[in-house]
Amino acid sequence: MTFGVMFHHFHDAGIHRRGQGSLSADRLRALLGYLGLQYNILTPGDYVERALGGRLAPDDICLSFDDALLCQYDVAVPVLDEFGIKAFFFVYSSIFTDTPDNLELYRDFRNASFDGIDDFYRVFFDLLERQLPRAQQRYLDTYPADYLSDFGFYTDNDRRFRFVRDQVLTQSEYDGLMTDMMGRAGYPREERMTQLWMRAEHVSALDAAGHEIGLHSHSHPMQMRTLDRAAQETEYRLNRRMLSAICGQAPRTMSHPCGSYSDDTLDVLRDLDVVLGFRSNMSVTHGGSLWEIPREDHANLLQAIK
Ligand SMILES: [Zn+2]
Incomplete structure (x- = not known):
């Protein structure tokens, strides 16, 4: 089954501390080497195109980074560059305000x-x-x-x-x-607070380098599905407006914060011309629409290598 690989935290010897589930540059290199042998890692553009055309093969995958963490920019992006890989970056926009998540x-x-x-x-x-x-x-x-x-x-x-x-x-x-x-x-x-998240210029640089910037809500609610439709729409509309201002165009992809969504969420995303969305696990108990592409956490893939 096709899926996205989901990444969050990375660490180095500097300001990005090692934490639960964080990866070093070397571990990321090892994982990308493994994935390159097992799967066909598509660019975000190709992944979207094949998904919309119903042409994704079971071994077609993509890479995705949630939450616009500065450690991704500092540690992971240079490794992506070494491998010539482009990825999705799903960005929640309260990080650009005084009250991030x-x-x-x-x-x-x-x-x-x-x-x-x-x-x-x-x-x-x-x-x-x-x-x-x-x-x-x-x-x-x-x-x-x-x-x-x-x-x-x-x-x-x-x-x-x-x-x-x-x-x-x-x-x-x-x-x-x-x-x-x-x-x-x-x-x-x-x-x-100044060391955890990317700033607008980082997001803009990723966009300019051919990575794909996608929605991830404004305030990153832990349980989006419990919000009513109007509140969900506010979350994604504001997120869309702020990312559009940074990238010069409206994002067409997204991932669900904490994997949480409802039918209202999918309805809102359709209204905002979002064409593809990602969950945060591989469970098959959900709908299987284009707004519910499964993702595998990198930690599970690393276990498979061992
Ligand atoms: Zn998130």
Whole structure:
């Protein structure tokens, strides 16, 4: 089955810290070498053209990078250049404002201020129990054993944390807990905000170099499908307007933030002349339309090499 490869984080010896699931330039080289042998890596333009014409072969794949992370520009793009590969970059636009998605800052904080991810989880669950005991009890009462079991590389703690964050706590409860933890740990929030995301000139340079810039919503909601149609339309319309201003033309492709979408989402995308969209997993339980192309996380592909 044809799919997109989904990338997020990369690390180097400089400002881009190693974190959960992050890749070095060398690991990316190894993965691209493997993929080049197994599959036919298409340019975004060819991938879109073949998808629209119903001519994608099972071994046709494309590469995609979500969230416009500066580490992608600094670490991955030079490797793509070595291989002569062009890719999709799906960009959410609140990164160009004073209030980017906290999710990325929280991830960076987890990597920077703790001795490993389980140390973070220990402090997080400890604080949850002390400050929000009712939410803690709700989590213990309702946690499904198979939560996120599609994502084989998540540990038990990873899945429990994501359940509490995404299903139990309200956004303000979660933000309150994280702000509290950041303050206690002395995390340099303002400085890191300038080091985590691309700026408009990076996105513009990628576009000029032949990569394809696509939509990824404005504020990167974790559960787009729970928003009503008007709110979803606002998300994608604003995203489209801001990326159009940077690239000089409206994006025609997208990926769903956190893989979340509803029939309303697909309707909005059609209205905005988006012709192709990508999910964030390989599950076949969804529709199979052109706005639901499956993607494989790079971590699963790396496991296949081992
Ligand atoms: Zn994303």
